[in-house]
Amino acid sequence: MYYQLYELNHAALQPARAYADAVKMLYSNPLNPLSYTRWGRSVAATAELFERTTRRYGKPQFELPETLIDGQPVPVTEKTVWSRPFCNLLHFERAVPASRHSDPKLLIVAPMSGHYATLLRGTVEAMLPHADVYITDWADARMVPVSEGRFDLDDYIDYIIDMLHALGPDTHVMAVCQPSVPVLAAAAIMEARGDRFAPASMTLMGGPIDTRRNPTAVNLLAEEKGIDWFRENVIMPAPWPAPGFTRSVYPGFLQLSGFMSMNLDRHIIAHREFFMHLVKNDGDGADKHREFYDEYLAVMDLTAEFYLQTVETVFIRHSLPRGEMTHRGVPVDPAAITNVALLTIEGENDDISGLGQTQAAHDLCVNIPAARRAHYVQPAVGHYGVFNGSRFRAEIVPRILGFIAQRRKEDRRPRKLQLVRSTGTD
Known part of the structure; x- marks a missing residue:
């Protein structure tokens, strides 16, 4: 049930994510004069931060050519x-x-x-x-x-x-x-x-x-x-429409939540700095944040x-x-x-x-x-x-x-x- 609710919540936020993505594109487009202002970059940064913190991250590629x-x-x-x-x-x-x-x-x-x-x-x-x-x-x-x-x-x-x-x-x-x-x-x-x-x-x-x-x-x-606590509290059936529907799993999002809670202050600071990098138009700092969290937030079930x-x-x-x-x-x-x-x-x-x-x-x-x-x-x-x-x-x-x-x-x-x-x- 909890896994299904998690999936439902993710799906419910899809329209908001799409809107945030559109706002980011509008206020970061070089043809928009506001993209060159601190206010415009702040709007784009807010939109990107929302979209990134609510999306599901897919399996990354090694990309070692x-x-x-x-x-x-x-x-x-x-x-x-x-x-x-x-x-x-x-x-x-x-x-x-x-x-x-x-x-x-x-x-x-x-x-x-x-x-x-x-x-x-x-x-x-x-x-x-x-x-x-x-x-x-x-x-x-x-x-x-x-x-x-x-x-x-x-x-x-x-x-x-x-x-x-x-x-x-x-x-x-x-x-x-x-x-x-x-x-x-x-x-x-x-x-x-x-x-x-x-x-x-x-x-x-x-x-x-x-x-x-x-x-x-x-x-x-x-x-x-x-072990009984883990069996009763963190094991859930995989939700529909996943190919493994009904398989008993330990969801990756629970493992990620546990790891992030151990160093929550660091993650909060990292996202705050990411926002400021975007506002200051510091592309290198923002790219490093994206690179790390694109990997860190991509999780799998066991x-x-x-x-x-x-x-x-x-x-x-x-x-x-x-x-x-x-x-x-x-x-x-x-x-x-x-x-x-x-x-x-x-x-x-x-x-x-x-x-x-x-x-x-x-x-x-x-x-x-x-x-x-x-x-x-x-x-x-x-x-x-x-x-x-x-x-x-x-x-x-x-x-x-x-x-x-x-x-x-x-x-x-x-x-x-x-x-x-x-x-x-x-």
């Missing part, structure tokens, strides 16, 4: 190389000469936590000059018909394993935030099976491996409310079963650090990981995954040799700065690349080759 390799521009083609109902695997294919040395295969596992994979556009862009990049493009649950079945945390882990099989050996994995737990679980499962397609290395960035350490407001809310299982497993029961996590009834044992190198990265000011939560992976993966593990804390960045921004490009990317390069130089330890049981999604 080229990259620089060895100082030269190289065309990049985005291709879907693996597809399932709830995820596509995108490959950013670079037109590099066949004679050039091969770069490492890098699978970036984007978070399935309300935003689209394009939230990591900057991450992909920074890695493209140095790696053959793939990224998970998770589907909006409201757009997946009910006939396609359910999708939970076990399925998520299966998807990661199947992607690694599709990419082949010597693939390096980067998990940003939420995927850190399922990626670690997938590596443990694959190593326990003697799977030769287990990743060569995994980089876990700002992930909630053990949320008992330095808990944040997000962590405390989950423990305080309990399946109810995935959301609830993740909340209970990761944030309430702390199943992985307690040694109680299972995958399809089989225990997940990080101690089984011996070959996969481990790099963990945290932000000093992270208010989503507190300091120490990602580092906890080292305490669980006790059988990874010391030479194949590393931990880094990036000073003066929050959660977003762990995987994007100037400090990410200047200080974090070189460490990731250096860690991967070191792993590639090592002689790989022989692995047992055995028939791996299908996950059922091949």
